[in-house]
Amino acid sequence: MIEVHELTKRYGERTAVDRLSFAVRPGRVTGFLGPNGAGKSTTMRLVLGLDTPSGGSSWIGGRPYRSLPAPLCAVGSLLDAKGVHGGRSARAHLAGLAAANRLPRRRVDEVLELVGLDPATAGRRTRGFSLGMGQRLGIAAALLGDPEVLMLDEPVNGLDTDGIRWIRELMKSLAAEGRTVFLSSHLMSELELTVEQLIIIGRGRLLADTPMRDFIERHSQAGALVRSPEPERLREVLVAAGATVRPDARGGWLATGPSAAAIGELARANDLTLSELTPHRSSLEEVYTAMVASATEYRGRAEERGRAAGRRDTGEAGE
Structure with a gap:
C-alpha cells in the first residue's frame, strides 16, 4: 500500500x-492522471x-521508502527507461541489480522471459535498444525483486x-x-481498459x-451516435434542439445533450x-479532458482575482 499525506x-x-x-490500495490497478x-x-x-519533500510524508507498506530493509523486494519502479548504462547488456544490468540486492541469479532469467527479451537480445548492449525494448528492460528491473508494490511512469x-496488450494483462494479473x-x-x-481506481491531480x-467507472458515469453527458440519409437536416434539427453535434469517425453525428430516446422523438x-x-457513453479521455480544462480555467480566474485584489490592497495600478 502507498500512502501520501499532505505531501x-x-x-x-x-x-x-x-x-x-x-x-x-492493494488488489487493484490505480491510474495516476494529470x-x-x-x-x-x-510525486513519484x-x-x-x-527527492526530499518540503512538507508532508509518504509511506510504502507502512514505512518511508528510505527505511525499507530491502527496497527492491518491497517496491519495483520504472520512472525512466533510459536510466541504464549503455555499455552494459540487459542481462548484465539485471545481474548487477540482483547481486546488489542479494537476489538469486535465476531471477534474472525469469524476468527476462516474463517481459519477452530473448537470450540474444538480453546479451546486447542497451545503447542499441529501441524505446520499446528499453521499456521492457525497465519493467524487468521493476519486477526483479518480486515486489508487493509497483510504481510505473x-x-x-x-x-x-x-x-x-501484454503490459495491460500483466498489471491486471499482478x-x-x-x-x-x-x-x-x-x-x-x-x-x-486497465485501471479500476483513478487519482487525478492538477497543479x-x-x-x-x-x-474509474463512477468517474465516467458521474461526469458523462447523455448522447447518441445517430445517422440518417439526410445528415445535414438531421444536424440542423439537433442543433436547434440544443444538442452539441460533431462528426463521428465512424460516420454520422455524435450528439450530446438530449438522450437517445429524445433524439428519436x-x-x-x-x-x-x-x-x-x-x-x-463518454470515454475516459472526453471526461478527463473536460474536467481538467474546467479546473484549470477556474483556478486561473481565481488566481487572477487574487492578484487583482492584491494590487488594490497595495495601491498598485491595474493594466
Whole structure:
C-alpha cells in the first residue's frame, strides 16, 4: 500500500506538489492522471525517496521508502527507461541489480522471459535498444525483486500493440494477486481498459480520487451516435434542439445533450428517417479532458482575482 499525506514540494517560489494526500490500495490497478506539469513525476520521486519533500510524508507498506530493509523486494519502479548504462547488456544490468540486492541469479532469467527479451537480445548492449525494448528492460528491473508494490511512469511508452496488450494483462494479473499497482500514463484509451481506481491531480493538488467507472458515469453527458440519409437536416434539427453535434469517425453525428430516446422523438416529429441511433457513453479521455480544462480555467480566474485584489490592497495600478 502507498500512502501520501499532505505531501508538498517547492522549488523556490514554484510549488510542484501542494499538500497532496491519497492512498493506493492493494488488489487493484490505480491510474495516476494529470496534465503535463501537474506534479505526477515529482510525486513519484518523492514517494521513492529520490527527492526530499518540503512538507508532508509518504509511506510504502507502512514505512518511508528510505527505511525499507530491502527496497527492491518491497517496491519495483520504472520512472525512466533510459536510466541504464549503455555499455552494459540487459542481462548484465539485471545481474548487477540482483547481486546488489542479494537476489538469486535465476531471477534474472525469469524476468527476462516474463517481459519477452530473448537470450540474444538480453546479451546486447542497451545503447542499441529501441524505446520499446528499453521499456521492457525497465519493467524487468521493476519486477526483479518480486515486489508487493509497483510504481510505473508511462509504462506503455514505445511499446507496439502486442506489447501494450501484454503490459495491460500483466498489471491486471499482478493486482489480482493482491499487489499494489500504481501507474501513470497519457494514453487514456489504455487506462480505461486497465485501471479500476483513478487519482487525478492538477497543479500539484488532488482533483479526484474515485473508481474509474463512477468517474465516467458521474461526469458523462447523455448522447447518441445517430445517422440518417439526410445528415445535414438531421444536424440542423439537433442543433436547434440544443444538442452539441460533431462528426463521428465512424460516420454520422455524435450528439450530446438530449438522450437517445429524445433524439428519436425529434427525428419522428421532423419526419426524419434514422439509419442508426446508438446511445453513447463518454470515454475516459472526453471526461478527463473536460474536467481538467474546467479546473484549470477556474483556478486561473481565481488566481487572477487574487492578484487583482492584491494590487488594490497595495495601491498598485491595474493594466
